[in-house]
Structures are given as structure tokens and as C-alpha cells.
Amino acid sequence: MNRFKRYCSMLFVVLMVSIINAYSVRAQVKPGIDVLIERHFDLLQGRQVGLITNPTGVTADLRSTIDVLKNAPGVRLVALFGPEHGVRGNIMAGKRVASYVDKKTGLPVYSLYGRVRKPTSEMLKNIDMLVYDIQDIGNRTYTYIYTMALAMQAAAEKGIPFVVLDRPNPLGGELIEGPVLEENFKSFIGLYPIPYIYGMTVGELARFINNEFGIHCDLSVVPMRGYRRDMRWPDTGLQWVATSPHIPHAKTALYCATTGIIGELQTVSEGVGYTQPFQLIGQKWIDPERLAAELNRRNLPGVYFRPCYFRPYYFRFQNQELGGVQIHILDPVKFSPMRTQMHLLHALLTLYQRHNIFRTPRKKQFDRAMGTDKVRLALLAGQHPDAIMRSWEADLRWFMQKRRKYLIY
Numbered sequence: 001m002n003r004f005k006r007y008c009s010m011l012f013v014v015l016m017v018s019i020i021n022a023y024s025v026r027a028q029v030k031p032g033i034d035v036l037i038e039r040h041f042d043l044l045q046g047r048q049v050g051l052i053t054n055p056t057g058v059t060a061d062l063r064s065t066i067d068v069l070k071n072a073p074g075v076r077l078v079a080l081f082g083p084e085h086g087v088r089g090n091i092m093a094g095k096r097v098a099s100y101v102d103k104k105t106g107l108p109v110y111s112l113y114g115r116v117r118k119p120t121s122e123m124l125k126n127i128d129m130l131v132y133d134i135q136d137i138g139n140r141t142y143t144y145i146y147t148m149a150l151a152m153q154a155a156a157e158k159g160i161p162f163v164v165l166d167r168p169n170p171l172g173g174e175l176i177e178g179p180v181l182e183e184n185f186k187s188f189i190g191l192y193p194i195p196y197i198y199g200m201t202v203g204e205l206a207r208f209i210n211n212e213f214g215i216h217c218d219l220s221v222v223p224m225r226g227y228r229r230d231m232r233w234p235d236t237g238l239q240w241v242a243t244s245p246h247i248p249h250a251k252t253a254l255y256c257a258t259t260g261i262i263g264e265l266q267t268v269s270e271g272v273g274y275t276q277p278f279q280l281i282g283q284k285w286i287d288p289e290r291l292a293a294e295l296n297r298r299n300l301p302g303v304y305f306r307p308c309y310f311r312p313y314y315f316r317f318q319n320q321e322l323g324g325v326q327i328h329i330l331d332p333v334k335f336s337p338m339r340t341q342m343h344l345l346h347a348l349l350t351l352y353q354r355h356n357i358f359r360t361p362r363k364k365q366f367d368r369a370m371g372t373d374k375v376r377l378a379l380l381a382g383q384h385p386d387a388i389m390r391s392w393e394a395d396l397r398w399f400m401q402k403r404r405k406y407l408i409y
Helices: 002-027 032-038 065-070 144-158 202-212 250-263 288-297 337-351 363-370 374-380 385-390 393-406
Strands: 048-053 076-082 108-111 129-133 162-165 177-180 195-197 219-222 280-283 303-310 322-329
Touching (some): 032 065, 032 219, 144 162, 144 202, 162 202, 177 337, 177 393, 195 393, 202 219, 250 280, 250 322, 250 337, 288 303, 337 374, 337 385, 363 374, 374 385
Parallel strands (some): 048 129, 076 108
Antiparallel strands (some): 177 195, 280 322, 303 322
């Protein structure tokens, strides 16, 4: 009897280990660069490659894509191209990036966030393939996806093949929210009519942009292995590399999608300049208890608002004590970034009418980030967030129908 119990116990342990291992294998994602390595760099063989990348271009074991391609047999890496924040990720948001020679590799580094945003003929003269490997954060205002799109345009004009090494969307592949950008509000934080949160990987988005907006470059996407649309970042098993100075963690991408547009107003702090970027809303005239009570009364899904005080170390409101709330995401699946953002705006306007947050020259930048001025005008007219969000539904259905044929996973 004891022998039988020991046998059953051992069998149970073996079974549980097998289940855990099986789950780990399923949950581990290989990004496009790892798949390209396994394919022995087949698309790049014999090519003179220009690489558009930054510190997020890494393999699953954190080797730089720059180093991998520099040492890849049969591949000649001849130039690097840097987006906002630069190839090495050391430039603050909005600051122009210079072109230079990379000390480590000796390669020319051409800035795509300085004098020009689109690769020039001079930059491309020795290149017969462009490769893009940058981690996206899943919201329309992040400039990397437009660096990719403009580089695709340049590649199409020169007849140069363009390769995207795919990576996960940290917001997941199913979350689609917010207004679709209107033509009059195009800028480098929004070039195409897509929703604020678009629920596509960067490779899928490249396919969508390439075909729907008439670029028609010779595009190849190296897909990930092991990725599912319902995955959030922790499910991938991948390490996060800061995509920019204020997106230090994967979860920050979700907070950025929640308060990033509010931050464009610069009338309240969204936590940038403190230790919790995009997780806070604060101002000197905000009563933390009152704002938290108002927001929690609204019973928004998957979130809790905690009253707090904080003092930014740099950036806006430096060394000023601010009252406000910290946003605690309790359930990322139920949580809605845009619903939360709309209610934050509505609550601030309702409780603090004297401190109208839209009374700022930055309201135009807010409209560009939102992709429309209709949201601001509706909020000022006293419309409820639910009514405003319902006004997006037809455009979102249009986008979801269009996007379907470009999905990979």
C-alpha cells in the first residue's frame, strides 16, 4: 500500500512538472530576430543592410540585433538608422537626434528624428535592404511606427526590400479603443486613420499601412514563434527593455495609454519626472481624497484610484508638491485605458471647473494626440464619457473590418 502511494506521488510530481514545462514552452515567445537567426538570415543573405533599431532590438536572450547582424554570416551590415531617442536610447522625448558614427561598430548612424524623418537617397545609396527591429508600445502617438512607415516609403521609392522583425504588442493583440485619427489632425504622433489603441503587432501594422495607404514597398515580415493574440507581456516570457526613458517597464505601456494624452495638455502632471511615469495624475489644486472618491464612485473596470501626494524630481512641476491619485490597475484584462482616460478628464473638469485643464495653448497638441477635436469639445460641452465613446463605434467597426486581413496570429 505504501509503495502504491509513493508511486502515485511520484506520478503526480512528474505529471505536474510536465504540465508546467508544457505551459512554459507555449508561453515563451521568440521575436522575429530569433526566428531570423534560426532561418540562417535567409532574407538577408548577400545583402548590404541598413538597420532601423534602438536598444529594444534584442534577441530573447538580450543580444543586440546590431551585434547579431554585424556578425551574421553572409550579411553585410552597412548603416544604422535611429528613431526618436536615438539608436542607443539616450535622448529625451522630442529632442532632435544627430547623425554620427557609432563608436562600437564604426557604422554610420543616420538620424530619422532630426533634420529629416524619412531616409534620404544619400543615406540609402549603399543599401539594398532595410530591416526594422524596434519594440512598439501599442498606442498611436508613439513615433516609432511612423519612422517605420516613412522608411517603407523611402524603400518603395528606391526599390529596396523592407523587412520587419516582429515583436509583441504589450497591450495585447485584441485591445482596440479610442477615436480613429481624422485627416485634419495628422502629425508625427499620428499619420494614419487608426484608433488610439489598435491591437496589432508592429509587423501586422506594417502590412496594414503598406497596403491600405498606398506605400506598396516590397515588404516581408518575419513573424514571431509562440505568440498568441490574447497574450499580454508577462505571458511572452520575454524581458522588457525600456522603449524610451519614460517607458521603463512593460506595464508602463498600459499606463501611458491611460494618461499620455492628458499629459499633452501640461496643465496637470501625469507622473513624468517622478518615479511612476504615467501612473499618477496630480496638481497643486487637486484634493487627493476628493478626486479619488469621485473616480472610485464611477466603478471603472479593473482599476482603483488611491489618493496620494508626490513631488516631481525634474520635468514639469519640478520640486512642487502635487496632490492627486495613483492609478492601480487591478485586472489588466478588464481594464480599459481609454475609458479610464475619458473619466479622468471628465472628473477633472467636473470637480475643478475654475482650473479648466483645457485652458492652455497645448490643447492643439491634445487634439493631435487624440486624433480629433471632437473629444475636447464634447467634454467642454458636458457630455458623459460613455456617450463620447459610443460616437467612436462606427469608425472602430470600420477599422476592425479592414485590419482583419492583415493579422498574422
